Amino acid sequence: MPHTFRIAILEDNQKQLDKLEAYLSQIPNVQIVLKSRDSEHFFQKLPNINADILVADLDLGHDSMTGMEVAQEVKIPVFFASVNTKEYVKDIENLKRDEEICVDHITKPFREEHFVKSFKRFLQEVSFFSPPQYVTLDFNKNKNKILIDDIVYLCANKNESNNKKIYFINAAPASLVDFSFTRMEESGLLKSQFITVHKSFRVNRKHIKCYHPKTEKIEVSIFDGQGKTKSDYIKVSENYQPGVRKAFS
Numbered sequence: 001m002p003h004t005f006r007i008a009i010l011e012d013n014q015k016q017l018d019k020l021e022a023y024l025s026q027i028p029n030v031q032i033v034l035k036s037r038d039s040e041h042f043f044q045k046l047p048n049i050n051a052d053i054l055v056a057d058l059d060l061g062h063d064s065m066t067g068m069e070v071a072q073e074v075k076i077p078v079f080f081a082s083v084n085t086k087e088y089v090k091d092i093e094n095l096k097r098d099e100e101i102c103v104d105h106i107t108k109p110f111r112e113e114h115f116v117k118s119f120k121r122f123l124q125e126v127s128f129f130s131p132p133q134y135v136t137l138d139f140n141k142n143k144n145k146i147l148i149d150d151i152v153y154l155c156a157n158k159n160e161s162n163n164k165k166i167y168f169i170n171a172a173p174a175s176l177v178d179f180s181f182t183r184m185e186e187s188g189l190l191k192s193q194f195i196t197v198h199k200s201f202r203v204n205r206k207h208i209k210c211y212h213p214k215t216e217k218i219e220v221s222i223f224d225g226q227g228k229t230k231s232d233y234i235k236v237s238e239n240y241q242p243g244v245r246k247a248f249s
Contacts, residue, residue, distance in 0.1 A: 007034075011037065020148075102126045154201070
């Protein structure tokens with residue numbers, strides 16, 4: 001399954017923000033997970049969305065930070081779309097060298113086809129320098145090397161607290177024997193990648209399609225074992241509802 005890049009957009013001008021969203025939505029394997037018009041809102045939401053790439057304007061108007069300062073702080077691959085790129089060429093070069101991340105830019109105004117072509121090339125660079133992450137897990141009586149992005153969620157088996165069920169986007173569910181949520185990170189599954197929605201559920205943030213506040217459920221897609229992908233709805237328990245609402249509302 002191709003990797004889906006989670007994109008956070010930071011642009012103070014609403015029309016430009018809408019334009020970036022429209023252009024990015026045409027590119028395969030791209031998911032927009034955050035749209036912000038100021039750095040305060042951006043940093044408030046960022047910890048909960050696990051973004052892969054930042055698309056940002058360099059000049060954020062009356063904001064207390066510039067797009068460059070935001071990029072220097074988040075340290076993820078960044079694609080600048082700004083009228084000020086010439087003024088920041090040295091900073092862009094320093095960011096790419098010092099933080100060892102992929103950095104590219106396009107100067108406004110630009111045509112749609114130019115943006116799409118430039119961003120697709122940028123994604124190729126990010127893919128090359130950011131290889132997919134794997135973990136090795138014990139299930140089906142074997143050790144299995146699994147792409148983390150293929151895992152949708154894990155849940156505790158009823159009456160078998162030490163055993164977990166693991167659901168995938170492209171394979172039948174499997175049973176993990178003697179797997180503890182408290183030791184997930186030792187297995188290579190980081191807390192930053194999985195959100196707790198119930199004491200018995202850990203969900204890959206990248207696979208949460210949406211949050212339904214009326215029913216307090218999150219929606220994901222899983223492979224059902226009969227060769228089909230279906231929607232699944234996971235109830236968010238009361239203790240975790242405030243955090244999930246904040247992250248996905």
